[in-house]
Amino acid sequence: MTVVVTKEITKIYGETKAVDHVNLEAKDSEFVTLLGPSGCGKSTTLRIIAGLIKADEGRVYFNSKDMTDLPPNRRNIGFVFQRVALFPHMNVSKNIAFGLKARHFPQAKINKRIKEVLAIVHMSGYEKRSPAQMSGGQAQRIEIARVLATDPDVLLFDEPLSNIDAKLRDELKFEIRKIQRETRKTMIYVTHDQSEAFAISDKIYVINQGAVDQVGTPEQLYTDPSTPFVAGFIGQNNFVSGKVEKLDESSRIGTVLTASFSTETIIPEGISSDSSVTLCIRPEDIEVLQGPKFPSNAIGAKILESVFMGNTTRLHVDVKGTILKVDLRGPERFSYLNTKDKDIALSMTKSSIIKSEMQST
Amino acid sequence: MKPAQSERAKQIVSYGYMAVISGMLLLPFLVTLLRSLTVELPGGGTTYGIDPYFEIIGIFWPKVYLSLSISIITIAIDAAIGIPAAYALVRYEFPGKKALFTMLNGVWYVPGIAYAMSLILSYYFIYRMFLGYWGYIAAYSAGFLLLMLMTCIVAFKYLNPCYEESALCLGAGRLTTFFRVTLPLIGPGVSAGIMLIFVLAFNEFITALLLNGPTRLMTAPVRVFADVRNYGVREFIAAEAVILQLISLVVVIAYLKIVGSKYLRGVILV
Numbered sequence: 016m017t018v019v020v021t022k023e024i025t026k027i028y029g030e031t032k033a034v035d036h037v038n039l040e041a042k043d044s045e046f047v048t049l050l051g052p053s054g055c056g057k058s059t060t061l062r063i064i065a066g067l068i069k070a071d072e073g074r075v076y077f078n079s080k081d082m083t084d085l086p087p088n089r090r091n092i093g094f095v096f097q098r099v100a101l102f103p104h105m106n107v108s109k110n111i112a113f114g115l116k117a118r119h120f121p122q123a124k125i126n127k128r129i130k131e132v133l134a135i136v137h138m139s140g141y142e143k144r145s146p147a148q149m150s151g152g153q154a155q156r157i158e159i160a161r162v163l164a165t166d167p168d169v170l171l172f173d174e175p176l177s178n179i180d181a182k183l184r185d186e187l188k189f190e191i192r193k194i195q196r197e198t199r200k201t202m203i204y205v206t207h208d209q210s211e212a213f214a215i216s217d218k219i220y221v222i223n224q225g226a227v228d229q230v231g232t233p234e235q236l237y238t239d240p241s242t243p244f245v246a247g248f249i250g251q252n253n254f255v256s257g258k259v260e261k262l263d264e265s266s267r268i269g270t271v272l273t274a275s276f277s278t279e280t281i282i283p284e285g286i287s288s289d290s291s292v293t294l295c296i297r298p299e300d301i302e303v304l305q306g307p308k309f310p311s312n313a314i315g316a317k318i319l320e321s322v323f324m325g326n327t328t329r330l331h332v333d334v335k336g337t338i339l340k341v342d343l344r345g346p347e348r349f350s351y352l353n354t355k356d357k358d359i360a361l362s363m364t365k366s367s368i369i370k371s372e373m374q375s376t
Numbered sequence: 377m378k379p380a381q382s383e384r385a386k387q388i389v390s391y392g393y394m395a396v397i398s399g400m401l402l403l404p405f406l407v408t409l410l411r412s413l414t415v416e417l418p419g420g421g422t423t424y425g426i427d428p429y430f431e432i433i434g435i436f437w438p439k440v441y442l443s444l445s446i447s448i449i450t451i452a453i454d455a456a457i458g459i460p461a462a463y464a465l466v467r468y469e470f471p472g473k474k475a476l477f478t479m480l481n482g483v484w485y486v487p488g489i490a491y492a493m494s495l496i497l498s499y500y501f502i503y504r505m506f507l508g509y510w511g512y513i514a515a516y517s518a519g520f521l522l523l524m525l526m527t528c529i530v531a532f533k534y535l536n537p538c539y540e541e542s543a544l545c546l547g548a549g550r551l552t553t554f555f556r557v558t559l560p561l562i563g564p565g566v567s568a569g570i571m572l573i574f575v576l577a578f579n580e581f582i583t584a585l586l587l588n589g590p591t592r593l594m595t596a597p598v599r600v601f602a603d604v605r606n607y608g609v610r611e612f613i614a615a616e617a618v619i620l621q622l623i624s625l626v627v628v629i630a631y632l633k634i635v636g637s638k639y640l641r642g643v644i645l646v
Binding site: 067088098102114161162 | 538544545546548549
């Protein structure tokens with residue numbers, strides 16, 4: 016039952032602010048993810064929480080207790096590293112027993128606990144194996160068992176799946192989530208992979224250049240990005256500059272007029288008529304209309320290129336000089352394979368607005 | 377030439393090459409061994425036996441014990457100083473770190489005799505407290521510290537800090553982490569340092585020769601030198617040389633067999 020809070024933590028290396036006044040909160044039993052590109056400061060933040068790096072400013076609290084000056088071995092944490100850190104000179108049993116021995120557990124209890132945690136990660140029977148005799152996925156499971164053995168208050172994961180092949184990564188991320196639900200531990204997880212973050216997190220902190228850009232549930236971040244960075248980093252997006260017209264103040268529904276087309280969308284508070292905005296349209300929120308009759312708000316476009324990507328087909332279309340990405344799913348995606356220079360009609364099913372101007376990506 | 381014949385020719389060349397290398401390395405030892413087993417008969421002529429080894433029992437073995445004890449204490453002191461120092465040099469940042477590394481590397485290029493003279497001047501003439509046995513220990517420890525330091529520095533550099541961090545996060549203190557995780561993992565580095573220091577200290581000649589005068593203590597290699605100078609290359613001197621070579625060999629093999637594999641079963645992982 017642990018709540019983790021950081022207040023204004025800052026870490027500076029030379030002239031670079033690796034972590035810039037980061038405030039975060041992981042509630043009891045919550046799965047919190049720090050998501051951001053490489054070098055954005057998410058791992059440094061996690062290491063400050065663990066006590067492996069000392070912050071230049073700010074405090075770290077576990078259940079309101081100030082942990083800032085305590086070394087890692089006195090924080091009762093479990094830390095799973097990006098690179099498997101099983102001790103290569105010890106077998107699985109000894110690796111798991113290490114933390115328990117450090118806490119002076121009796122041998123009988125250690126043996127019992129080893130069996131318990133190996134069962135949790137589905138690795139029973141591997142007690143005598145050495146780390147060198149295991150695959151990357153197996154070793155990472157043992158690593159998780161090792162940190163679970165000591166019954167830590169908080170589990171910290173620093174990109175634990177980044178060195179594992181895609182198929183296994185997909186399995187393990189759900190297993191980590193399942194373990195978290197079963198053990199009800201507070202978890203803070205670092206990743207640069209948004210699909211991983213979305214699949215397992217209760218709450219996501221998007222980190223950019225050492226600072227928190229946006230906090231929210233996966234759904235909130237996807238549907239309502241509040242900054243250009245979040246809009247660009249999470250998922251694919253079409254960014255089109257435009258101006259708000261015909262804003263209904265009560266419903267906040269307005270029309271955004273771009274150089275090539277206009278569309279209706281919800282205008283956030285603080286943005287008035289005639290404001291310049293950036294319209295964000297996800298490729299999957301653009302529908303290719305099937306004729307022969309089209310609604311009055313249909314937008315004419317020409318297919319420039321079609322790329323088959325397995326579960327989707329990506330169309331690059333030209334709407335009067337504006338290039339948009341359109342994703343087709345379901346059986347429809349097979350209808351446009353190798354299609355080029357074909358006139359089609361589009362409809363925007365959903366879009367969102369961010370205040371700042373940004374380049375199209 | 378057919379592929380099978382070509383393969384055969386390659387094998388012959390590689391075996392021949394290995395035989396030449398082995399011969400070059402083993403030949404001096406075999407010649408010395410043969411000489412040490414030569415016994416001169418009273419009426420002229422020679423035969424083979426182990427009499428030369430009995431001739432030196434009371435004279436040479438005390439020198440061997442002295443060399444062994446100096447080497448072992450030197451290793452203990454250098455390990456006690458060198459391992460923590462190497463850890464600090466690799467893991468912590470401090471002003472002048474690069475200059476210190478440059479200086480440490482620079483010591484390799486100082487001629488042995490000049491370095492030995494400097495050590496003796498420092499530890500004998502300046503610090504007169506080191507007269508005798510402890511003068512040897514002080515000079516040897518200082519002289520060979522760099523070997524332990526450099527082998528351990530390399531080992532620490534290639535040891536990913538995540539193992540130590542992992543141990544700390546699992547609740548172990550810094551000492552437990554060092555002795556149960558770090559030290560076994562830098563085992564190959566420490567072992568290399570220990571073996572190098574043993575072989576070089578046990579057979580050290582220049583420093584021992586210079587210290588022989590003021591301290592009146594004679595190590596085994598200096599005894600061999602003195603005997604050669606006084607008697608020429610006699611069979612009992614060959615026996616002394618064989619004993620030194622065998623001790624070095626046996627200690628290295630025993631260390632690697634017993635200690636190297638059992639207690640320092642580390643692996644360096646990048």
